[in-house]
Amino acid sequence: MFKSLKDKLKSFKKIIDEKFEKPVEQELAEEQTKSASKKKESAKKSKTVTVAADAKVKEAKVSRPKIGLKDKVSTLLIKREIVIDEGKLEDIVDELEIPLLESDVAFEVVEEISEKLRERLIGRTKKINERLSDIVLSELKVIIKDILDKNKFDFDDYIVSGLKEKKPINIIFVGVNGTGKTTTIAKFAKRLMDMNYSVVVAAGDTFRAGAIEQLEEHANRLGVKLIKHKAGADPAAVIYDAVRHAESKRIDIVLSDTAGRMHTKRNLIEQLEKIKRVTEPDLTIFVDESIAGNDAVERARMFNETVGIDGSILTKLDADPKGGTAISISFITGKPILFLGIGQGYDDLKKFDSKWLVDRIFE
Ligand SMILES: Nc1nc2c(ncn2[C@@H]2O[C@H](COP(=O)(O)OP(=O)(O)OP(=O)(O)O)[C@@H](O)[C@H]2O)c(=O)[nH]1
Ligand SMILES: [Mg+2]
Known part of the structure; x- marks a missing residue:
């Protein structure tokens, strides 16, 4: 790293x-x-030295x-x-x-x-x-x-206080293709279940071939409930159903996957806007890979300006020799980094900790 x-x-x-x-x-x-030379100057100024002092x-x-x-x-x-x-x-x-x-x-x-x-x-x-x-x-x-530390945010405190207000907390994960959204959702589900929260995941990527099955596989391995529609269905409807399901079963947290999309594709960004309008997520988390460098930072800026994000997760830190993305993304977006992906395993999710990060850079 x-x-x-x-x-x-x-x-x-x-x-x-x-x-x-x-x-x-x-x-x-x-x-x-x-x-x-200073002494010389001051000596010039005051030549009187008292005998007593001497x-x-x-x-x-x-x-x-x-x-x-x-x-x-x-x-x-x-x-x-x-x-x-x-x-x-x-x-x-x-x-x-x-x-x-x-x-x-x-x-x-x-x-x-x-x-x-x-x-x-x-x-x-x-x-x-x-x-x-x-x-x-x-x-x-x-x-x-x-x-x-500029945009500090404690995710665990947020969940604790959020659940006192409402249930479920709906979290959607957005970003460009292949950055680690689906894997991060699986890591998140595991982490939250380990903390004794109840979780449901929504297969909101109805666009990419095999995306629903990929999330389903994770869900089966982790023993977490999955809400899915057919491929090609409206993602807003899938996530809406997952939230209704969680409401009726008193489930704490909904983790919603979405299809990867470039921030430049207006129609796909509008689709995300619709998901947000219909399902009213409590947190919209931008996921990108640390190895993408300035591109990732630029994408975060654009997603924040168009869709609006509450924070970022940077994945693949384990494979990043540079570190500049992690240093820059929060400063540029004005939104906190919430977690870091540091490997492909379910437990390779690190809650963001500025001290941990600078210690890795300066060790
Ligand atoms: N080394 C490493 N690999 C990761 C990390 N997070 C995700 N990956 C890998 O990145 C690849 C893409 O992950 P996905 O979760 O499918 O990414 P995605 O954003 O859902 O991709 P699309 O659905 O195609 O947009 C997979 O091979 C993951 O195992 C990480 O923190 N470290
Ligand atoms: Mg995916």
Whole structure:
């Protein structure tokens, strides 16, 4: 997971170490020159030093215990702080932008990261024995986590409070072809049943050959009730029936599959709008694959603008070397990531956790 992004961050760190980190002696020498010229200036301004103050200093010198030169130097090295050079910062931010773009981080998100990095580092001091690269990388980690936390949403809390208001909660899954909608519904059904909720799944993909059978197979394996019509039937009618069925049986949650469709196909988007009008879903979840990069982010933006989504699920993170989709999608849509697909098994569904994600990127 994220191999290429991790490698790029390692190279970025190395660049900072090699191009921007000066040897300690040089940093100290520069600092000393700076403070010497400052002292000179202040000495010019006030030449009057009182005798009393002089005497006090002498007294203090006498009573203080002796500290060896070595200790003095190491204390100096540890305590000494220097302000990170602003010109240097600009170059560091520049060095970061290309690897982020290459890792499919959306342009707007790269801009946000750069701006925040400047904000957090300008005027920041660095201890002589601290590595500039460590400071930059740890700030970067905080910034990415903040971006991921922007649209926080706890799905489990939502279900608990939602069920106090109404039953069933109707969740529909939308997105383009082959991104993992049906598999994710099966994973969801398993997760919710493991949590003791009752579930029904609706075979709302009546378009693709074999789609109904695919969901039926999952339903049989998991022992979950499936509502289906014939191939080619109106998907809004299938989902409507599933909701009525759940109402009559006091079932907690309806998970509704839909056919994959491109956001550019107006008639298919209208069909989704009809499903939403007729079945009034509580959550419309956009599913896309992390490996699709900027395409996935763009599709999420379009689905949100046309159909309206409440959140996203990114699948195939296990096969994604880049990670930029996960970093960008919530920032761009303004809607949270709810879950991540991290494999093909039923249990390979990870509730979104920003800390878990940044730890995977920066490990
Ligand atoms: N590695 C990996 N594969 C996944 C993941 N989620 C789904 N897949 C695989 O992706 C493929 C497509 O999954 P589907 O669930 O059929 O996708 P879909 O969006 O329903 O596809 P359509 O119905 O054709 O639009 C299957 O082979 C899944 O096993 C995941 O998190 N990781
Ligand atoms: Mg499907």
